[in-house]
Amino acid sequence: MEYFKKIFKESLIVVILSSIIGLINGSFLSENDDILYSFPIILLLLPSLNSLIGNISTILTSRLTSHLYIGIIPPKIQKTNRLIQDFYGLLITLLLSMFALIIIGYSIGIISGIKIVNPFLIISLIIMTILCLFGIMFLFLFISSIFLFKLGKDPNNYLIPITTSLLDFLTPLFLIVFIQIFI
């Protein structure tokens, strides 16, 4: 039962913490139920928005970790060609995926009879949310990866679970705050 014990011991805290962050996120959504009832398209798009920004951050973390281990990126906070390529590559992927998400989401929303309110403003706020989060996460992940790498830790093991859970909370938070500001 060594394998069982190892999995259980290493995973328990992360799994519990991420679920608690999920509950905080749920409480926040529950407190802002009027927005969800007024703009049900947000509920339709929220799981894919969370996945999209979460996946891009996971790809960034694993790429940064590989670059640091291979030595392509020096463990210093400085601009390199590799970092610029990663930034633009992921930004283009994010933008293309976000437009695909909006087109597919709204089409399915219209087909399934979901009430569509103020679509242009909501789409603008979604784009603003995702771009803000991408900028923040890029800086956070770059600095944290270097910091963890210098400490001799594997950034993958720490940053992937933390950012996934954090983004599940930050995406609806940013979106709802923007809606409250602009609508």
Next chain:
Amino acid sequence: MEDGDSKGKIVKEAFPSEIVCIIGDILAGIVLSVIILPFKSFLLLILIIPALLSLRGNLSSPYIARTSRDFIIGEFNFSSLIQNVFATYSLAMITGLIIGFFSFILNLILLKSNLIPWISLIFIPIISISLTLSISIPFSTLLNYIAFKNGLDPNNIVNPIMTAIDDFLTVICFFLTLLLLGVP
């Protein structure tokens, strides 16, 4: 290898799997906005759903990664599979119980709703995540096996596909649990 990755290569490799994820998650969103939103107890249910989605992500993704690794390094056998499955279910039960308990506490503090009995509130996450894993685990193990046997790297194939399928499965199983427990 990675030194030669241009931004075009990143887009080419990451974009297709993102599209698969988006479609699966939009299906999950439809279930949420069309089926779950009209429930009388929606305010209480939306409290649990993000935690369940997070739990699912943090249980099945590492399960898939461990199974892929076991296949790749040649350590996949009946004993490793059983221990992996047992550990995943044990973590699910404990965390499901914690989610249920905290939902009960948060309901007492924030919502003060009596639409769902406390015992049902505690059992919703446990039953829901068990149902999800009962479909997800055999399916992802089979997908891992097929990818590996066909000379593909399961790490690149199985996780994006299963993320999309699992998020959809989570909300469907959540809905089935609500029907099973007679939640209004």
